[in-house]
Amino acid sequence: MTTTNAVRAEEARPAETSWRTVEPLATCRAALQRRPFLARHPLGEHPLFTIEALTKVAEAASQRHGDLWADAGDLSLTDKWGTTPAPDMPIPQLIDRIETAGAWIVMKHVEVDPRYKEILDGYEAFVRSVAAPEASARLTSPEMLVFMTSPRRKTPYHFDAEMNFIVQIHGAKDVWVCDPNDRSVTTEREIEEYYGKTISAGTYKPHAEEVAQKFTLRPGDALHVPSHAAHWVQNHDSVSVTLSLNMEYSHWRCADVYFANYHLRRLGLSPKPPGRAPLADAAKGAAVGALRVAKKTAQRALGR
Numbered sequence: 001m002t003t004t005n006a007v008r009a010e011e012a013r014p015a016e017t018s019w020r021t022v023e024p025l026a027t028c029r030a031a032l033q034r035r036p037f038l039a040r041h042p043l044g045e046h047p048l049f050t051i052e053a054l055t056k057v058a059e060a061a062s063q064r065h066g067d068l069w070a071d072a073g074d075l076s077l078t079d080k081w082g083t084t085p086a087p088d089m090p091i092p093q094l095i096d097r098i099e100t101a102g103a104w105i106v107m108k109h110v111e112v113d114p115r116y117k118e119i120l121d122g123y124e125a126f127v128r129s130v131a132a133p134e135a136s137a138r139l140t141s142p143e144m145l146v147f148m149t150s151p152r153r154k155t156p157y158h159f160d161a162e163m164n165f166i167v168q169i170h171g172a173k174d175v176w177v178c179d180p181n182d183r184s185v186t187t188e189r190e191i192e193e194y195y196g197k198t199i200s201a202g203t204y205k206p207h208a209e210e211v212a213q214k215f216t217l218r219p220g221d222a223l224h225v226p227s228h229a230a231h232w233v234q235n236h237d238s239v240s241v242t243l244s245l246n247m248e249y250s251h252w253r254c255a256d257v258y259f260a261n262y263h264l265r266r267l268g269l270s271p272k273p274p275g276r277a278p279l280a281d282a283a284k285g286a287a288v289g290a291l292r293v294a295k296k297t298a299q300r301a302l303g304r
C-alpha cells in the first residue's frame with residue numbers, strides 16, 4: 001500500500017465546506033481558553049495537504065533555521081521533547097518511509113508560503129468569530145504548523161503557551177486533554193519553569209490520565225486545546241497528517257509575570273500567580289519589559 005493510499009483509508013466523514021463548531025457557538029465562546037471542544041474544518045481534501053505537497057513544504061522548512069524538526073523512535077508518555085534522536089536520512093526519504101519509520105516530522109511557520117497563509121487567514125476568521133470581542137482583541141500571532149506522524153506513534157505529555165486547534169487532515173488519533181486550570185496537573189511551578197527555563201517543563205503525572213478528557217480525531221475534526229492544558233496523543237494505525245493552528249492569547253503579559261515569578265522563586269520568595277495581584281503583575285511586567293529593552297540596547301551597542 002502506498003503512503004497516499006494508507007492516509008486515505010480513514011477518510012470517511014463527508015467534507016465540510018467551512019469551519020464550524022460542533023456545540024452551539026455561545027457554548028464554545030464561553031469555553032474558549034477554558035476547556036477543550038470540537039469543531040469541524042473544510043481542509044481534509046485540500047490539495048495543499050497531500051503527502052506530495054507536504055514533502056515540498058518540509059523541504060522548504062528545512063532551509064529555514066529552526067522550522068523543521070524530525071525524530072524517530074518508540075516514545076512513552078513520560079518522555080520529554082528533544083530526547084528522541086533525529087533520524088539519519090534526508091527528509092524526503094523519511095517521508096517516503098514514514099509508514100514504518102516511527103517518525104514525527106514537524107514543519108513550523110508554514111504560513112510563510114502565501115497559499116498556506118490564505119488557509120491560516122480562514123482559521124483566524126473562524127477563531128475570531130468564536131471568541132467574544134474582548135477575547136478576540138487579545139488574540140495575536142496566528143501560526144501554522146504541520147505534523148506528519150508514523151502509525152501508532154505517541155506524542156508525550158506536555159503543555160503549550162499558545163491557544164491551539166489540533167486539525168486532523170489524514171489518518172486518525174486519540175488526544176487526551178486536561179483542564180488548563182487544574183494546578184494539580186499543570187502546576188504553577190511548571191508554568192513558571194516553562195517561561196523561565198524550558199518549554200519541556202510539563203511533567204507526566206499518573207492522575208492526569210484519570211482526569212483528562214479523551215477525543216478521537218478523524219479527518220474533518222478539529223479540537224481546541226487551551227493554553228497550559230496538559231495533553232498527549234496516540235496515533236492510530238495509519239500515517240497521520242495534522243495541523244496545529246496556534247494563536248497567542250495576551251501571551252507576553254502572562255509570560256512576563258511567570259518569567260518574573262520563576263526568578264523570584266529562585267531567590268527564595270513565594271510569588272503570586274498572574275491575576276491574583278494586579279499591581280504586582282503590572283510591576284513584574286514593567287520590570288521584565290525594561291530588562292528586555294535593556295538587553296536589546298546592549299546587543300545593539302555591542303553590534304549583535
Ligand SMILES: [Fe+2]
Nearest residue numbers: 158159160231
Ligand atoms: Fe501540544
